[in-house]
Amino acid sequence: xxxxxxxxxxxxxxxxxxxxxxxxxxxxxxxxxxxxxxxxxxxxxxxxxxxxxxxxxxxxxxxxxxxxxxxxxxxxxxxxxxxxxxxxxxxxxxxxxxxxxxxxxxxxxxxxxxxxxxxxxxxxxxxxxxxxxxxxxxxxxxxxxxxxxxxxxxxxxxxxxxxxxxxxxxxxxxxxxxxxxxxxxxxxxxxxxxxxxxxxxxxxx
Numbered sequence: 001x002x003x004x005x006x007x008x009x010x011x012x013x014x015x016x017x018x019x020x021x022x023x024x025x026x027x028x029x030x031x032x033x034x035x036x037x038x039x040x041x042x043x044x045x046x047x048x049x050x051x052x053x054x055x056x057x058x059x060x061x062x063x064x065x066x067x068x069x070x071x072x073x074x075x076x077x078x079x080x081x082x083x084x085x086x087x088x089x090x091x092x093x094x095x096x097x098x099x100x101x102x103x104x105x106x107x108x109x110x111x112x113x114x115x116x117x118x119x120x121x122x123x124x125x126x127x128x129x130x131x132x133x134x135x136x137x138x139x140x141x142x143x144x145x146x147x148x149x150x151x152x153x154x155x156x157x158x159x160x161x162x163x164x165x166x167x168x169x170x171x172x173x174x175x176x177x178x179x180x181x182x183x184x185x186x187x188x189x190x191x192x193x194x195x196x197x198x199x200x201x202x203x204x205x
Contacts (some may be wrong), residue, residue: 031063032063052069064086098114
């Protein structure tokens with residue numbers, strides 16, 4: 001859509017779809033989208049937004065949390081320079097998707113946890129000061145920048161943890177081209193059991 005939702009930096013857009021689907025597709029939102037329902041989810045919970053929740057903007061940043069979905073949860077900006085910002089805890093029972101612009105970044109702040117059944121993050125720059133965790137599937141982090149370069153910046157004591165016997169994959173969906181991958185900082189990557197950390201730098205990197 002072409003509308004704008006405005007509540008200011010200290011405000012929020014709150015949703016409670018209960019057992020229904022929540023879809024927000026507008027030009028811009030200048031605040032965080034939060035859930036208004038009961039605390040929900042496995043692990044670090046968040047207030048329910050709906051059975052599935054999708055938030056999409058075409059201009060500026062997409063900002064979400066705290067919010068949960070019993071199914072899929074997505075937060076997407078199609079603005080080339082837009083960021084995907086986690087305001088507070090996110091929890092999805094199924095696939096959790098975060099997408100920044102191809103010149104933007106994705107932010108998980110200190111003290112906040114992003115949890116999904118599985119996870120797909122599209123961004124050229126993932127800045128993790130909190131925690132990212134999957135409960136049943138892989139965590140896939142893929143650059144959406146031309147050339148496929150991916151930077152993952154992990155703050156002190158930050159964690160990316162895959163479900164048991166699953167993987168943390170960097171640029172795994174980019175095919176043979178792959179892309180340059182840099183993972184830096186003082187955080188922890190964990191893929192317990194027979195899990196793995198997978199990388200695809202491609203043939204030219």
